[in-house]
Amino acid sequence: MAEHATHIEGLAHHFVSMEQQKEAGMIGMWLFLVTEVMFFGGLFLAYTIYRTIYPEGFLYGSHLLNVTLGGTNTVVLIVSSLTMAMGVYYSQKGEPKKVMGFLTLTLILGLVFLVIKYFEYASKIHDKLFPAMGWYNPETTGAHGVPLNLQQPVRVFLWIYFLMTGLHAVHMIVGAGILITLILMTRKGKFTKNYNSPVEISGLYWHFVDIVWIFLFPLLYLTGYHLSVGGH
Amino acid sequence: MADHSHDNSHGHPENPIKYYIGVFTLLLVMTGLTVFVAQYDLEKHWGPLNAIVALSIAVIKAMAVIMIFMHVRWSSRLTQLIVVSAAFWLLIMLSFTISDYFTRGGWPIGLGKY
Amino acid sequence: MASEGIIRSEGRKNYLNAATTVKSWLLTLDHKRIGLLYLFAISFFFALGGIYATLIRLELVTPEGDLLTPEMYNRVFTMHGVTMIFFFLIPSIPAVLGNFCLPLMLGAKDVAFPKLNLMSWYVFMIGGSMMLYTMLSGGIDTGWTFYPPYSSIYSNSQVTIAGVSIFITGFSSILTGLNFMVTIHTMRAPGLTWFRLPLFVWAHYATSLIMVLGTPVIAITVLALAFERTLQIGIFDPKLGGDPVLFQHMFWFYSHPAVYIMILPSMGVISELIATMTRKRIFGYNFVAFSSLAIAVFGFLVWGHHMFTTSQSMYTGMVFSLISYAVAIPSAIKTFNWTATIYKGSVSFDTPMIYALAFLGLFTIGGMTGLFLAALGLDVHLQDTYFVVAHFHYVMVGSAVIGFLGGLHYWWPKITGRMYSEALGRISAIIIFVGFNLTFFPQFVLGQLGMPRRYHAYVPEYQVLHVLSSAGASILAIGFILPVFYLAWSLMYGEKAGANPWMAAGLEWQTPSPPPTENFTYQPVVTHEPYEFEQVPEIKQAREAELLRA
Numbered sequence: 033m034a035e036h037a038t039h040i041e042g043l044a045h046h047f048v049s050m051e052q053q054k055e056a057g058m059i060g061m062w063l064f065l066v067t068e069v070m071f072f073g074g075l076f077l078a079y080t081i082y083r084t085i086y087p088e089g090f091l092y093g094s095h096l097l098n099v100t101l102g103g104t105n106t107v108v109l110i111v112s113s114l115t116m117a118m119g120v121y122y123s124q125k126g127e128p129k130k131v132m133g134f135l136t137l138t139l140i141l142g143l144v145f146l147v148i149k150y151f152e153y154a155s156k157i158h159d160k161l162f163p164a165m166g167w168y169n170p171e172t173t174g175a176h177g178v179p180l181n182l183q184q185p186v187r188v189f190l191w192i193y194f195l196m197t198g199l200h201a202v203h204m205i206v207g208a209g210i211l212i213t214l215i216l217m218t219r220k221g222k223f224t225k226n227y228n229s230p231v232e233i234s235g236l237y238w239h240f241v242d243i244v245w246i247f248l249f250p251l252l253y254l255t256g257y258h259l260s261v262g263g264h
Numbered sequence: 265m266a267d268h269s270h271d272n273s274h275g276h277p278e279n280p281i282k283y284y285i286g287v288f289t290l291l292l293v294m295t296g297l298t299v300f301v302a303q304y305d306l307e308k309h310w311g312p313l314n315a316i317v318a319l320s321i322a323v324i325k326a327m328a329v330i331m332i333f334m335h336v337r338w339s340s341r342l343t344q345l346i347v348v349s350a351a352f353w354l355l356i357m358l359s360f361t362i363s364d365y366f367t368r369g370g371w372p373i374g375l376g377k378y
Numbered sequence: 379m380a381s382e383g384i385i386r387s388e389g390r391k392n393y394l395n396a397a398t399t400v401k402s403w404l405l406t407l408d409h410k411r412i413g414l415l416y417l418f419a420i421s422f423f424f425a426l427g428g429i430y431a432t433l434i435r436l437e438l439v440t441p442e443g444d445l446l447t448p449e450m451y452n453r454v455f456t457m458h459g460v461t462m463i464f465f466f467l468i469p470s471i472p473a474v475l476g477n478f479c480l481p482l483m484l485g486a487k488d489v490a491f492p493k494l495n496l497m498s499w500y501v502f503m504i505g506g507s508m509m510l511y512t513m514l515s516g517g518i519d520t521g522w523t524f525y526p527p528y529s530s531i532y533s534n535s536q537v538t539i540a541g542v543s544i545f546i547t548g549f550s551s552i553l554t555g556l557n558f559m560v561t562i563h564t565m566r567a568p569g570l571t572w573f574r575l576p577l578f579v580w581a582h583y584a585t586s587l588i589m590v591l592g593t594p595v596i597a598i599t600v601l602a603l604a605f606e607r608t609l610q611i612g613i614f615d616p617k618l619g620g621d622p623v624l625f626q627h628m629f630w631f632y633s634h635p636a637v638y639i640m641i642l643p644s645m646g647v648i649s650e651l652i653a654t655m656t657r658k659r660i661f662g663y664n665f666v667a668f669s670s671l672a673i674a675v676f677g678f679l680v681w682g683h684h685m686f687t688t689s690q691s692m693y694t695g696m697v698f699s700l701i702s703y704a705v706a707i708p709s710a711i712k713t714f715n716w717t718a719t720i721y722k723g724s725v726s727f728d729t730p731m732i733y734a735l736a737f738l739g740l741f742t743i744g745g746m747t748g749l750f751l752a753a754l755g756l757d758v759h760l761q762d763t764y765f766v767v768a769h770f771h772y773v774m775v776g777s778a779v780i781g782f783l784g785g786l787h788y789w790w791p792k793i794t795g796r797m798y799s800e801a802l803g804r805i806s807a808i809i810i811f812v813g814f815n816l817t818f819f820p821q822f823v824l825g826q827l828g829m830p831r832r833y834h835a836y837v838p839e840y841q842v843l844h845v846l847s848s849a850g851a852s853i854l855a856i857g858f859i860l861p862v863f864y865l866a867w868s869l870m871y872g873e874k875a876g877a878n879p880w881m882a883a884g885l886e887w888q889t890p891s892p893p894p895t896e897n898f899t900y901q902p903v904v905t906h907e908p909y910e911f912e913q914v915p916e917i918k919q920a921r922e923a924e925l926l927r928a
Contacts, residue, residue: 046488074598164609250318254302367691
């Protein structure tokens with residue numbers, strides 16, 4: 033005869049226990065992150081191949097990027113990872129006010145990242161350093177000190193930059209959406225000591241997006257940094 | 265499922281805040297380090313050194329986030345296997361494809377004309 | 379305990395009649411219903427792909443290009459490939475039979491994430507609708523492989539929309555694979571250890587591995603292609619510093635493992651069919667289980683064998699060739715083990731067994747001809763000829779589709795509660811076998827003689843073989859159409875099936891046919907090894923009855 037378990041708050045009917053549900057959720061998110069690794073991995077592959085073929089182009093292309101802004105974004109994301117981890121910790125302790133505080137901080141930092149990104153993109157597009165539809169302007173790249181024979185390789189670097197950081201920014205936007213959802217759910221009192229796995233699972237996603245940036249920053253911004261010590 | 269409360273594989277440590285602060289500091293220091301080192305052109309000394317140093321620092325940072333912020337240090341063997349597999353599969357994709365471009369012009373290293 | 383649930387299903391509540399509104403189907407969270415939703419969808423795409431195939435074979439009856447213009451022919455064979463691969467083969471067994479059977483085989487109430495399961499069907503339908511729109515607005519003519527720079531610059535067809543459609547459909551695959559992996563890891567019934575699992579489950583686990591690890595790469599590839607085509611970025615354009623071969627690397631990194639997505643589930647089905655129909659434990663269970671994983675892992679290391687005739691480095695080609703030979707070994711191990719199972723087994727030649735036997739022969743040919751192609755020197759002669767076409771049809775149609783049909787017949791009583799007409803089933807299976815071989819065997823000869831693939835016109839010397847092939851195709855078509863009729867007929871007039879009509883081992887047979895929505899009315903507990911037929915209650919009862927009579 034089927035067991036008629038007393039209804040446990042937050043336990044889906046096809047799971048046998050909260051433990052099983054939580055384990056399933058965690059493994060599910062980790063597997064999803066594996067797909068994300070392979071998804072970004074395709075672009076990292078393109079980066080690796082083209083950097084191998086066009087080492088100087090990547091040098092000069094990277095030199096065109098703003099290390100100060102990139103570095104600031106890196107720090108912003110590192111802090112947001114800390115606040116996210118704290119949010120997860122307090123959700124497991126069952127302290128919703130602290131959870132809301134830390135999740136909101138994380139969200140704000142994420143939005144700061146996106147704003148800085150917006151300014152970076154705007155300046156590139158203004159300088160016609162956007163490699164599409166014939167916008168790319170060799171005269172501007174020349175003005176930035178890029179030799180004529182490297183115009184095309186620098187163009188390659190630029191589309192890789194836009195694709196990789198663009199895809200990353202899309203993931204940040206999704207992450208912001210997830211955080212907003214979590215904040216609203218915390219406000220409604222959905223999370224307790226016994227049921228808080230959505231926060232931890234979302235934390236995994238947020239940390240992953242941070243890790244992608246940890247690799248993007250040196251590969252894209254710092255490659256050409258030594259061409260002008262001190263950045264610009 | 266078996267009771268796992270006696271071992272630490274239910275995913276999170278008891279008192280993690282000191283770990284979090286430690287990792288946070290490490291991440292900031294490493295970021296500063298990578299920016300500092302990037303000022304110097306290490307490739308004057310040996311070919312791919314710039315990339316190797318930058319990537320090594322990035323890997324250390326990533327591992328810190330994975331192990332501590334993402335709790336993999338305290339997670340089940342399955343989770344750890346999943347993390348290793350992701351890195352491994354990415355490496356498969358990168359290494360085999362790189363081997364193509366690196367040997368088009370000859371064996372063992374020949375980049376060919378571009 | 380198990381026999382409580384096994385009652386004849388006269389008017390009993392089951393997952394089919396639990397609710398009958400359209401909404402209850404379109405918003406269902408029941409994995410069994412989702413499996414049926416997928417069945418309708420992929421059958422539709424199979425029919426579309428079949429129409430394209432008919433056009434191809436009709437055109438190729440004569441050496442001149444007289445039925446279709448060259449441009450039209452390009453679109454027809456491209457859409458045939460795209461439809462069949464992405465919208466039929468890759469989902470087929472996992473999304474239909476996997477969805478239906480996995481939770482039952484595991485003794486679970488559903489998959490781990492039922493809502494994601496439903497979402498994966500809707501994602502599939504959205505991607506499919508986009509591809510339908512592509513078809514109706516002229517289709518694409520790039521070949522299913524989308525190679526740039528033709529696809530990114532010169533093609534005048536709906537490449538971008540087709541690319542986005544595949545991007546979206548890929549997520550359906552990812553969600554299914556993710557769901558299966560988590561379900562198998564966390565929702566096995568008490569006592570159901572990994573080495574007590576049916577081999578169908580092992581096969582689906584390995585398939586899910588590939589779905590999760592490989593599909594994202596085709597996603598980013600197709601996305602990059604879409605950007606390339608719309609914004610002229612220069613990713614794969616040599617004039618702008620790109621490399622078209624990089625596309626091929628990224629494309630085949632997924633598309634080779636994808637062929638293992640298509641064959642592994644079929645192999646899982648065959649294991650079940652052979653075990654039940656010979657009433658014998660699969661010989662070398664551990665070897666078969668591990669070989670599924672080996673195929674999944676090694677399958678990721680061989681993609682360059684599709685690129686031997688490109689500018690890919692010869693040295694890398696050698697590595698890929700060597701590993702391609704290695705990846706054949708696990709497949710061979712399985713084939714030997716299945717054969718050893720049949721030896722001295724108690725064979726019953728029901729329809730599923732006929733399909734299983736067909737699989738064994740056709741897969742051997744398909745697999746071995748793959749080895750011809752894996753040899754660098756031979757591939758220079760055979761690449762882009764009909765030899766390749768014949769090879770992959772032997773493994774995709776002769777093995778994967780045959781496995782699907784065998785599985786569909788085998789689990790039909792469980793899914794519908796009805797038996798199909800065994801006579802018609804056997805006849806169809808044989809018609810398919812004959813038609814298939816007549817269609818595709820001549821193509822090996824054609825390829826070896828030099829007939830290129832994707833050509834609508836050819837020299838008259840090849841005509842006899844082409845006519846044989848087209849004749850075979852017409853027989854094959856009959857073989858595929860017949861089941862539609864007798865299976866549909868069985869829904870209304872077929873003999874009502876009991877819980878375990880095949881006297882099979884496995885948890886899915888220890889619940890009524892069709893199963894109740896919650897799968898089991900009791901908590902299944904597993905206490906014995908897989909394929910232990912002596913422990914199957916129906917067999918025990920039959921034996922006891924016999925002893926009483928004696």
